[in-house]
Amino acid sequence: MKIKLSMIYAARMMGYFTKSGEPLIKCEELVKAAKCSYQYSLKILNMLKNGGMIVSEQGCKGGYRAARNAEEISVYDIVKIFEVEDNRCETRGMSQELYDDPFHIYLKNDMEIQMERWKFVKLKDLYSKSEM
Template sequence: MHISAKADYAVRALLELAREPARPLTCETIASCQQIPFRFLKSVVGELRRAGLVRSQRGCEGGYWLGRPADEITLLDVVRAVDGEVIMLRGENLSALDYPGPATGLPGVWRRIEADAVSVLAGVTVAALLPAGTPAREPAAEGAV
C-alpha cells in the first residue's frame, strides 16, 4: 500500500486551516508550520481549491480558508481531490481488472482492500483529527478577510 505525499501534505494543510479560525493562512505559513516543501504545497493547495475543499483570496489580507466546515471534509474527499482513485494497480483502476486462470480471484481481493480503505477514509473527518480542545474552523463568509 502507498499513501502519496500529496495526500499527506493535503490533509496536513487542511488541519492547519482548521485549527486557525481567526484569519486566512498563506501557503508560506502552512508550509513552515508543517515542514512541507513550499512549491509542492502550492500545487497541492491548487488541487484542493479546484475540488472546493479550500478557497482563496488574493492580496495582502488574503490567504486560504476551508471551503467547507472541517467536520464535512473526509480524508476520502482529500485523497480523491489530489490522487483521484484511492488504490491503483500499475496506474489502472481496479474495477476493470481481470486475471485468467488460477489468478481469477485476485482482483476481488484488491477490490475488497480498496473498499475497506474507502470506508476508513470516508469515516474520518478533518475535524476528528484536530487535537482535543482545538476549535474546528468554520469557513469564513465569502469575501470576508
C-alpha cells in the first residue's frame, strides 16, 4: 500500500466534518481545511462522494455533508476508497510462483490484519486535538 497525498487530504476534509459540527460545509472551507488546491480538492471530493462518504447539495446555499455520522468515520473508511484500485491491480503481471511466495503471502496477510485495526481508529480521535 502506498500512502497517497489524496488519502491525507481526504482525511483532513473528513476530519473537518467532525470538528465543524456544521451539517453542510462549503467546498471552499474543505479546501482550506485540506490545504490543497481547489482543482485537486474537487477530484478528492468526487472520490469521497463516489465512495459514499459525502453527499453534495447543489445550489447557492449548497455544499457537502457527511453521508453518515462523521464521528464514526474510520481510517479504514478513507483508505479503502483510495486503495481499491491498487488492490485490484496488485497481482497484475505477477506469476503464480511469486503470488504463492511466502514473503508475498506474509505481507498480504499482515496488511489485511492492519486494515482490520484501522476500522477502530476514528478520524474524530485523530483530528480532535489538531489545529485545522
